[in-house]
Amino acid sequence: MNSNVPPIKIVGLHKSFGNLEVLKGIDFEVATGEVVCVIGPSGSGKSTILRCVNLLEVPTAGKIFVEGIDITDFETDVDAVRTRIGMVFQRFNLFPHLTVLGNLTIAQKRVLKRSDDEANDVANKMLERVGLTDKADEFPIRLSGGQQQRVAIARSLCMNPNLMLFDEPTSALDPELVGEVLDVMRGLASEGMTMMVVTHEMGFARQVADRVAFIDGGVIVEDGPPAQVIESPQHERTRKFLEAVQHY
Amino acid sequence: MTKRTKLLISRATLYSVLVIIAIVVLLFADWATLQRSFANVDVAADMLPEVITIAAKNTLLYTLLAFSLGLVMALILALMKMSPIRPYKWIATAYIELFRGLPALVTLIFVAFALPIAFDGFEVPGGTLGKGAVGLGIVAAAYMAETIRAGIQAVPRGQMEAARSLGMSPGQAMSRIILPQAFRIIIPPLTNELVLLIKDTSLFFVLGTTPVSKELTKFGRDLMNQKFNGTPLTVIAIVYLAITLPLTQLVAVLERKAAKAR
Ligand SMILES: Nc1ncnc2c1ncn2[C@@H]1O[C@H](COP(=O)(O)OP(=O)(O)OP(=O)(O)O)[C@@H](O)[C@H]1O
Numbered sequence: 165m166n167s168n169v170p171p172i173k174i175v176g177l178h179k180s181f182g183n184l185e186v187l188k189g190i191d192f193e194v195a196t197g198e199v200v201c202v203i204g205p206s207g208s209g210k211s212t213i214l215r216c217v218n219l220l221e222v223p224t225a226g227k228i229f230v231e232g233i234d235i236t237d238f239e240t241d242v243d244a245v246r247t248r249i250g251m252v253f254q255r256f257n258l259f260p261h262l263t264v265l266g267n268l269t270i271a272q273k274r275v276l277k278r279s280d281d282e283a284n285d286v287a288n289k290m291l292e293r294v295g296l297t298d299k300a301d302e303f304p305i306r307l308s309g310g311q312q313q314r315v316a317i318a319r320s321l322c323m324n325p326n327l328m329l330f331d332e333p334t335s336a337l338d339p340e341l342v343g344e345v346l347d348v349m350r351g352l353a354s355e356g357m358t359m360m361v362v363t364h365e366m367g368f369a370r371q372v373a374d375r376v377a378f379i380d381g382g383v384i385v386e387d388g389p390p391a392q393v394i395e396s397p398q399h400e401r402t403r404k405f406l407e408a409v410q411h412y
Numbered sequence: 413m414t415k416r417t418k419l420l421i422s423r424a425t426l427y428s429v430l431v432i433i434a435i436v437v438l439l440f441a442d443w444a445t446l447q448r449s450f451a452n453v454d455v456a457a458d459m460l461p462e463v464i465t466i467a468a469k470n471t472l473l474y475t476l477l478a479f480s481l482g483l484v485m486a487l488i489l490a491l492m493k494m495s496p497i498r499p500y501k502w503i504a505t506a507y508i509e510l511f512r513g514l515p516a517l518v519t520l521i522f523v524a525f526a527l528p529i530a531f532d533g534f535e536v537p538g539g540t541l542g543k544g545a546v547g548l549g550i551v552a553a554a555y556m557a558e559t560i561r562a563g564i565q566a567v568p569r570g571q572m573e574a575a576r577s578l579g580m581s582p583g584q585a586m587s588r589i590i591l592p593q594a595f596r597i598i599i600p601p602l603t604n605e606l607v608l609l610i611k612d613t614s615l616f617f618v619l620g621t622t623p624v625s626k627e628l629t630k631f632g633r634d635l636m637n638q639k640f641n642g643t644p645l646t647v648i649a650i651v652y653l654a655i656t657l658p659l660t661q662l663v664a665v666l667e668r669k670a671a672k673a674r
């Protein structure tokens with residue numbers, strides 16, 4: 165990949181659901197290898213931005229470029245673009261009718277047309293990476309939330325994505341399971357993965373993020389290094405939000 | 413009176429009613445005649461092996477064919493009903509309402525006799541089997557379409573999103589991720605539909621039958637008329653139950669399992 169082309173470039177993004185305008189003009193870029201945390205109050209549109217980036221939501225106006233390709237262009241092969249974007253959901257969304265190995269291989273075989281052997285090899289490598297080699301033949305329902313989320317991350321990684329989107333990956337987890345998922349994400353970040361992470365984990369944002377974007381009311385209110393946005397926010401809304409999150 | 417005595421009295425009353433009815437039936441039924449005309453061993457023995465090799469075999473064959481046909485059509489109808497293209501939705505809705513609203517017998521007669529008139533000489537191929545399977549398949553599809561649609565919509569939206577975000581096409585996501593999960597949910601109601609269909613094959617008599625194409629009910633009725641004896645009816649009733657009871661039990665087991673998995 166040409167490192168001059170930003171993995172994600174969002175230009176004038178608007179999104180409405182019926183009469184409700186959720187995103188009111190977002191301009192945003194993520195550079196190669198950068199980890200960006202998106203924070204903001206509930207309902208501010210964080211998930212919607214992320215979902216627009218792989219077209220799970222279709223923008224009402226504006227353009228989104230993924231590795232230089234305009235995905236809002238009707239002619240773009242969205243499925244091909246999506247294989248290069250990993251997406252991790254709050255509720256894991258593992259396929260319950262498939263084993264862990266099945267979850268990790270199905271898209272490799274169907275989308276990337278890898279052979280069974282090749283897909284299994286990749287899957288096992290990724291399971292090792294998230295520390296779950298012994299769970300390959302289990303069904304998702306038998307795993308803890310933390311393990312399920314690590315499988316979900318491994319499933320995305322099997323497609324060799326160039327960038328990863330995380331939508332509150334630890335919000336559905338019991339507190340004692342949050343750490344194991346954040347550790348995997350830390351590992352990814354240190355290997356240079358480009359990541360866009362919606363999160364309420366301020367500790368993670370502070371330590372791992374290169375940039376933090378605070379969004380409220382459908383616009384980006386503040387965007388900068390964590391030291392600036394989290395430690396000394398410029399805007400009153402950011403300050404109020406941070407006080408609220410860090411108090412509970 | 414305490415609450416406890418009240419409860420005892422009401423229980424005792426209910427049991428007494430049961431016992432009295434049983435005694436009345438036992439005393440007043442004409443057991444000798446009943447046995448002669450509905451449980452005649454000779455007549456029953458005479459039905460073997462044809463009741464199994466022809467009648468039961470045909471019933472199962474007609475059912476399976478109608479069910480398979482109905483299932484394929486139902487899946488198409490369910491997908492049409494969820495289609496963003498309005499006319500597809502309308503057609504599916506109209507089809508479902510029409511064939512759920514008509515007696516199966518009317519649909520069967522229509523397929524067998526009205527189609528050739530409507531489309532000058534067009535006949536559904538396959539004789540009794542073909543016409544019957546198409547007719548009942550049409551009816552079964554209308555019922556199963558709604559079941560399948562409900563099953564598909566019961567699969568959480570996140571499953572489709574996860575599949576698409578891995579780069580799967582809509583078709584791949586539907587066939588590999590959504591449908592396998594939907595079918596787990598709808599296997600019990602589909603099995604119920606199968607049981608209904610087994611019984612509906614008794615309507616095949618309207619299509620006219622040859623000795624080798626009779627299903628259970630027609631087979632039993634013809635023998636009953638021939639022998640002036642009701643025993644054939646008892647025999648086919650037992651055969652029907654031997655087929656349907658295991659299926660309804662299976663449904664119960666599957667439903668319990670599904671409830672547990674949740
Ligand atoms: N498919 C949809 N249809 C209608 N409204 C929607 C839809 N998706 C999201 N919304 C609305 O858009 C707004 C923003 O939603 P979004 O999920 O992006 O918020 P969020 O910042 O991720 O919030 P949270 O922290 O609760 O996840 C909310 O008011 C939500 O109700």
Ligand SMILES: [Mg+2]
Pocket residue numbers: 210211212331332
């Ligand atoms: Mg959200």
